[in-house]
Amino acid sequence: MRNVFNFSAGPAVLPEEVLGEAAAEMLDWHGSGQSVMEMSHRGKEYMSIHAQAEADLRELMGIPASYKTLFLQGGATLQFAILPMNFLPQGKTADYINTGEWSKKAIKEAQLFGKVNVAASSEERKFTCVPPRGEWRLTPDAAYVHICANETIGGVEFQSTPDVGDVPLIADISSNFMSRPIDVTKYGVLYGGAQKNLGPAGLTLVIVREDLLGHVRPNSPSLLDLKQQADNDSMVNTPPTFAVYVAGLVFRWMKRQGGVAAVERRNIEKSNLLYDYLDSSAFYTNPVARADRSRMNVPFTLPDAALDAPFLAGAQERGLLQLKGHRSVGGMRASIYNAMSLAGVQALVDYLRAFEKQHG
Numbered sequence: 001m002r003n004v005f006n007f008s009a010g011p012a013v014l015p016e017e018v019l020g021e022a023a024a025e026m027l028d029w030h031g032s033g034q035s036v037m038e039m040s041h042r043g044k045e046y047m048s049i050h051a052q053a054e055a056d057l058r059e060l061m062g063i064p065a066s067y068k069t070l071f072l073q074g075g076a077t078l079q080f081a082i083l084p085m086n087f088l089p090q091g092k093t094a095d096y097i098n099t100g101e102w103s104k105k106a107i108k109e110a111q112l113f114g115k116v117n118v119a120a121s122s123e124e125r126k127f128t129c130v131p132p133r134g135e136w137r138l139t140p141d142a143a144y145v146h147i148c149a150n151e152t153i154g155g156v157e158f159q160s161t162p163d164v165g166d167v168p169l170i171a172d173i174s175s176n177f178m179s180r181p182i183d184v185t186k187y188g189v190l191y192g193g194a195q196k197n198l199g200p201a202g203l204t205l206v207i208v209r210e211d212l213l214g215h216v217r218p219n220s221p222s223l224l225d226l227k228q229q230a231d232n233d234s235m236v237n238t239p240p241t242f243a244v245y246v247a248g249l250v251f252r253w254m255k256r257q258g259g260v261a262a263v264e265r266r267n268i269e270k271s272n273l274l275y276d277y278l279d280s281s282a283f284y285t286n287p288v289a290r291a292d293r294s295r296m297n298v299p300f301t302l303p304d305a306a307l308d309a310p311f312l313a314g315a316q317e318r319g320l321l322q323l324k325g326h327r328s329v330g331g332m333r334a335s336i337y338n339a340m341s342l343a344g345v346q347a348l349v350d351y352l353r354a355f356e357k358q359h360g
């Protein structure tokens, strides 16, 4: 057992059970005499790992047969470009909701490919909320509407799926993947990197409604054509085999936890514990509107930035790792993904209280 709690925003903590399984199978997967890393991606052993991971993902998220699930590379950041290449035809407009740093990056990349309308933004409110649906100025007949479901840096999260009518809704769920049940049928595309909630870096998941595929821009590289990826079971080239395998172990762990609904209950408990303490204290501040607070990423500041270094040093001493906030916002950030235990959040709250007592 490790005696630390890792609050990294990503790559992030993985369930210890999963790391133990991967370690035990490292040299010889299921009597095959091979590490998963050494297997041909076309061999029957790896194909079974890939198929099982996909089946478990589909079961956990309730993904209907009319959606394709893709295991790709390039991170969510490459999807920022792949989305307009595949779903924004020349002459059409894509609507983006700007709720923070990741939204901004998605917008910037989409602008390389076509017309982007920022239909609503909370930038003037320092990204401390989701702009109310009533403020959104959507384009009639837009190609799609894009949201970042959870802003990992600002700690702002959509608590429900916005209604955008018949226009396909696309969501970046990198940092709240499988942290709460989600009605996949309300989305055209869901996507995210694995390294926050699902596994190691190097794997990107894309869940896409099949009827949206097949309109990639001419002259697009094969790897960036989601239809080709779908038609080839994500094997246009070598998929990130080891990362898919570890994500598959995480999916099985999720099932043992009772599935996404059970994991959500724990996530509510964990985030309430932390926010309740922050709110009860005059020492720590979280700037996000209560209704829009993220259950996954909790930024907070101390009353004086000069206290940041001693705070982090004391945390490190107690085995509370990677609490430093993102360089763009400063302060602290506790990422409390699916694999973070309630005991970890309790240890953090105990430390927050002790530090406040000493310095408050």
Ligand SMILES: *Cc1c(COP(=O)(O)O)cnc(C)c1O
Pocket (backbone or CB within 6 Å): 010, 074, 075, 076, 077, 078, 102, 148, 150, 151, 152, 172, 173, 174, 175, 193, 194, 196
């Ligand atoms: C981490 C993150 C990204 C970027 O992911 P990469 O895999 O590094 O490209 C994009 N969006 C959100 C919401 C993230 O948390």
